[in-house]
Amino acid sequence: MSAAEIEELFAIFKAANPEPRGELHAVNPYTLLVAVTLSAQATDAGVNKATRPLFETVDTPQKMLALGEDRLREAIKTIGLYRNKAKNVIALSDILVREHGGEVPHDRAALEALPGVGRKTANVVLNIAFGEPTIAVDTHVFRVANRLGLAPGRTPIEVELGLEKVVPKAYRQHAHHWLILHGRYVCKARRPECGRCIVADLCRSPEKRVPMM
Numbered sequence: 001m002s003a004a005e006i007e008e009l010f011a012i013f014k015a016a017n018p019e020p021r022g023e024l025h026a027v028n029p030y031t032l033l034v035a036v037t038l039s040a041q042a043t044d045a046g047v048n049k050a051t052r053p054l055f056e057t058v059d060t061p062q063k064m065l066a067l068g069e070d071r072l073r074e075a076i077k078t079i080g081l082y083r084n085k086a087k088n089v090i091a092l093s094d095i096l097v098r099e100h101g102g103e104v105p106h107d108r109a110a111l112e113a114l115p116g117v118g119r120k121t122a123n124v125v126l127n128i129a130f131g132e133p134t135i136a137v138d139t140h141v142f143r144v145a146n147r148l149g150l151a152p153g154r155t156p157i158e159v160e161l162g163l164e165k166v167v168p169k170a171y172r173q174h175a176h177h178w179l180i181l182h183g184r185y186v187c188k189a190r191r192p193e194c195g196r197c198i199v200a201d202l203c204r205s206p207e208k209r210v211p212m213m
Helices: 003-016 029-038 044-055 061-067 069-075 082-100 108-112 119-128 139-148 156-166 175-185
Strands: none
Touching: 003 175, 029 044, 029 082, 029 119, 044 069, 061 069, 061 082, 069 082, 108 119, 119 156, 139 156, 139 175
């Protein structure tokens, strides 16, 4: 895509949804970190179903450690890979208490050093909790960036670095939210709903489904 087309694409997204929000339920930076960690290979809706009641009483790493791994496993057992995720949440909570005063660090390296936290999770926390213009590349962002020709890449990090180069600064803060929502609800993996795509005129994907007139 040309620079003018990219500018137009994000202007369209912004006009349709000026203040996009992540769909994971969280009440503070700590619960956001836990929710994103739990969301790996799981849907946001599925994670929210388990975490809404959990976060009503467990919203700090100290409270999570008091809850313990056994009771945490029971609380999140509807989420895929819940045993390993429970272990990681307890471990990262312990590190937050021991090394960061119980606070979520505003630092990429420190975040990525936590058990179960990778680059995507760190980017989400930095963006939503701390307002940094990071771009988190999940399966939806990866697909949409490649389909549109916005930032083609073979790996998430290639797409992330590509998006950082081409997304205009004015749109950087919300860019990954727009792309996630577009991929989740319109530009779907198996059957993209091109007939209701607001950026269809800019799309050059061979997968584009042009509605019959």
